[in-house]
Amino acid sequence: MHLxxxxxxxxxxxxxxxxPDIGPVVVLELGCHAGDGTLSIFKALKDRPGSKIISTETNKEWLKAAKRIIAHAGHGSHVQWIPLLLPxxxxxxxxxxxxKDxxxxxxxxxxxxxxxxxxxxPYLKTILEQKMLRVGGTVQIDNVKRKASALAKYLDFVKPGRNGFSTRVIQVDEPYPDAVAISQFLEIAEL
Ligand SMILES: C[S@@+](CC[C@H](N)C(=O)[O-])C[C@H]1O[C@@H](n2cnc3c(N)ncnc32)[C@H](O)[C@@H]1O
Structure with a gap:
């Protein structure tokens, strides 16, 4: 899949x-498919040796494909890539x-x-309950326009003034008209 x-x-x-201002970074990617988005994450971490990317996928075949692509593209990188099957x-x-352990x-x-x-x-809530998103950390979601009704509750949750997030929706035109939302976690709120 080409994003x-x-x-x-x-x-x-x-x-x-x-x-964070300095040091290694930890990124969680859910639904890596064949690793196209993973490559962008690698690019963002070029200056942060020792960083970790945890990429999950439910489909074994896609995870295998991602492993092939990242083995090639991530060769020589100082970032650790951890591909995990998530049934x-x-x-x-x-x-x-x-x-975590x-x-x-x-x-x-x-x-x-x-x-x-x-x-x-539900996954974001679980992550927040376990205090696994650093204050200052971000979450990007895809398909904001295409799957607007399925994502309405999520977008409501990350609205400013609700649960400690600041959120920006960004329109994209390719490969089809859609939007993504980038939220930054600014403070710990009671769930
Ligand atoms: C739209 S694709 C992701 C595209 C990918 N991010 C890329 O960069 O090419 C959605 C992927 O999520 C996977 N998926 C579906 N449910 C999942 C789940 N519960 N956990 C992890 N991956 C899942 C699908 O198998 C599929 O490969």
């Missing part, structure tokens, strides 16, 4: 915006706890959601 230049750029911008029926809360993570600096729209909000 197009504009969506690639918004991913890069979103990850850059979520970077559809899994308890995401348990998955998150395991990832296995890779000794404190929190994510940036997240890219491009998996299943109906899961964007």
């Amino acid at each position: 197009g230049v504009q969506k690639g750029q918004t991913i890069l911008d979103s990850v850059v915006k979520g970077k 559809e029926k899994i308890d995401f809360s348990d998955f998150l706890k395991k990832v 296995d890779y000794q993570l404190k929190s994510f600096d940036s997240m890219v959601f491009d998996h299943e729209e109906k899961l964007f909000l």
